[in-house]
Amino acid sequence: MKGKVVSNTKLNDKYYLMEIECEEFVNKAKPGHFMMVKAQQYDYLYDPLLRRPFGVCDIERGRFKILYVLIGKGTNLLSQIKINSTIEFSEPLGNTFKYNGGKKVAMVGGGVGIAPLLFLARYLKNQGTEIDLYYGGKTEDDILMIDEFKKYCSHIIVTTENGKVGQKGIVTEPLQKNILQYDKIYACGPKKMLEATTKIAVENKIPIEVSLDERMACGMGACLGCLIYLKNDNGEIEQKRCCVEGPVFDGSKIVWSNQ
Amino acid sequence: MSKSPLSINLCGIEFKNPIITASGTFGYGIEYSRFIDINKLGGISVKGISLKETSGNKMPRIMETNAGMLNAIGLQNVGVEKFIKEKLPILKKYDTKIIVNFWGKSVEEYVEVAKILDNENVDMLEMNISCPNIKEGGIAFGTDPKMTYTVVYETKKAIKNKPLIVKLSPNVTDIKIFGKMAQEAGADAISAINTLLGMAINIETKKPYISNITGGLSGPAIKPVAIRMVYELFKTVDIPIIGIGGIMNYKDVIEFYLAGAKAVQIGTANFVNPEISLKIIDDLEKYMADKNIENITDFTGKVEI
Numbered sequence: 001m002k003g004k005v006v007s008n009t010k011l012n013d014k015y016y017l018m019e020i021e022c023e024e025f026v027n028k029a030k031p032g033h034f035m036m037v038k039a040q041q042y043d044y045l046y047d048p049l050l051r052r053p054f055g056v057c058d059i060e061r062g063r064f065k066i067l068y069v070l071i072g073k074g075t076n077l078l079s080q081i082k083i084n085s086t087i088e089f090s091e092p093l094g095n096t097f098k099y100n101g102g103k104k105v106a107m108v109g110g111g112v113g114i115a116p117l118l119f120l121a122r123y124l125k126n127q128g129t130e131i132d133l134y135y136g137g138k139t140e141d142d143i144l145m146i147d148e149f150k151k152y153c154s155h156i157i158v159t160t161e162n163g164k165v166g167q168k169g170i171v172t173e174p175l176q177k178n179i180l181q182y183d184k185i186y187a188c189g190p191k192k193m194l195e196a197t198t199k200i201a202v203e204n205k206i207p208i209e210v211s212l213d214e215r216m217a218c219g220m221g222a223c224l225g226c227l228i229y230l231k232n233d234n235g236e237i238e239q240k241r242c243c244v245e246g247p248v249f250d251g252s253k254i255v256w257s258n259q
Numbered sequence: 260m261s262k263s264p265l266s267i268n269l270c271g272i273e274f275k276n277p278i279i280t281a282s283g284t285f286g287y288g289i290e291y292s293r294f295i296d297i298n299k300l301g302g303i304s305v306k307g308i309s310l311k312e313t314s315g316n317k318m319p320r321i322m323e324t325n326a327g328m329l330n331a332i333g334l335q336n337v338g339v340e341k342f343i344k345e346k347l348p349i350l351k352k353y354d355t356k357i358i359v360n361f362w363g364k365s366v367e368e369y370v371e372v373a374k375i376l377d378n379e380n381v382d383m384l385e386m387n388i389s390c391p392n393i394k395e396g397g398i399a400f401g402t403d404p405k406m407t408y409t410v411v412y413e414t415k416k417a418i419k420n421k422p423l424i425v426k427l428s429p430n431v432t433d434i435k436i437f438g439k440m441a442q443e444a445g446a447d448a449i450s451a452i453n454t455l456l457g458m459a460i461n462i463e464t465k466k467p468y469i470s471n472i473t474g475g476l477s478g479p480a481i482k483p484v485a486i487r488m489v490y491e492l493f494k495t496v497d498i499p500i501i502g503i504g505g506i507m508n509y510k511d512v513i514e515f516y517l518a519g520a521k522a523v524q525i526g527t528a529n530f531v532n533p534e535i536s537l538k539i540i541d542d543l544e545k546y547m548a549d550k551n552i553e554n555i556t557d558f559t560g561k562v563e564i
Binding site: 043046047048049050051090091214215216217218220221222223224225226227239244258259 | 283284285286290291293294306314315317318319320321322323325326327328330332335478479507508527529530531532533
């Protein structure tokens with residue numbers, strides 16, 4: 001698919017938010033989906049080579065957003081793409097977050113992992129679900145799009161490790177205190193955060209879905225480079241592809257030591 | 260009706276075009292059917308099949324490098340039995356040639372898998388003696404001329420129905436020797452090249468980017484090496500050569516033909532763009548018409564030195 005870059009905004013030294021116009025993509029996208037994005041616009045350039053996976057951050061009026069962190073060649077090139085230029089990406093890929101009709105849910109986001117939770121929050125709010133957001137970052141730079149989340153969330157609990165914004169500490173601490181209020185947990189962020197969040201959810205018998213981020217070559221289930229290890233009901237370990245069977249998994253099934 | 264300029268005959272098998280998707284980059288074919296019309300492909304070489312289901316290497320398995328990527332998947336596959344039962348019937352619904360890439364940990368395993376596949380409804384067999392990412396088998400057979408001869412000879416002897424392609428490793432001093440060995444042992448065709456052994460280190464953590472430490476380098480970065488090896492093989496063997504290595508567009512395909520290829524495989528490019536093989540076919544058709552070339556194989560080995 002192709003779309004027009006409507007905005008490509010530097011949020012701070014680390015993060016960018018890109019908005020792309022593409023009706024076809026928006027019509028297919030559901031919360032939890034990701035897409036593979038070509039970081040540069042030329043067919044004759046082969047470096048960077050592979051497309052990059054990004055979660056669908058939000059959709060609105062024929063446009064979708066991706067949130068990205070400047071890490072390497074690909075994301076640096078993305079940050080230089082000019083408004084009104086054309087960009088290539090795949091159709092929405094992977095599975096989606098599941099909604100089981102819970103009355104009150106907690107969303108737990110860390111760093112760039114906040115991205116797919118915004119789209120999910122919009123969707124859940126429309127279903128009449130009450131949402132509390134637990135949002136953790138290393139520094140104040142990691143705390144983004146708070147005004148957007150305010151539209152959908154009853155409470156927003158922010159933590160930073162340096163304490164410059166919100167409570168000083170990690171996001172699982174306030175979650176632990178309030179956990180029994182929730183029918184379901186949705187989480188996306190660093191693996192350590194997801195593992196700790198899953199532990200709290202499982203101990204309190206609350207269902208949890210996590211969205212995982214893996215290096216991917218194809219995003220279509222062929223390369224087998226993005227495996228996730230799950231424990232099935234018989235206690236056997238199964239290999240799943242993050243790109244096809246994921247990126248959203250039942251957190252309680254994940255073998256965290258293998259990830 | 261005149262013959263299409265892209266149709267080729269490879270070891271007695273008629274391909275509608277010479278564009279084959281390379282093993283390991285196209286799953287069992289089925290994965291891509293959601294995204295592209297796989298009926299248009301000349302052929303599909305499926306993910307390397309072994310006697311038993313194999314879970315592959317630990318994560319992380321892939322890393323992008325300059326104009327290429329490293330992988331150490333470790334030949335993860337469903338095993339020959341499940342492949343025949345679950346994957347092949349779906350794949351057979353498509354109008355494209357099926358090449359089954361296979362490997363073993365011993366000569367006996369190669370022979371066993373080949374014998375099973377020889378009686379199935381597939382078009383060709385491609386033996387992988389060149390995977391750099393597993394300890395036993397694979398590359399051990401592809402980097403010792405005597406072992407190459409033995410494993411190809413024993414496998415060829417055991418099969419009756421299907422043409423046998425031998426996929427060679429570039430991780431040798433002189434690929435000509437291995438081409439010659441494969442031909443003398445009875446190979447019907449050669450595919451070259453598999454990935455080049457490589458490594459990448461994260462300078463922050465001081466650890467290799469992939470758990471296997473080393474991995475196979477693929478993508479446009481390796482194309483000149485592949486062209487050189489196809490050229491050397493063409494001067495050495497009489498059996499057809501399938502060129503593989505970093506093909507991204509129709510011009511790369513022509514370049515492989517000039518070096519000596521009779522067909523080509525598209526690998527890493529499928530990851531970059533699932534539609535790329537179809538685009539290459541379209542572009543080649545136009546090129547053949549523009550240049551008024553009767554058949555693409557007219558280019559085979561026509562490099563002017």
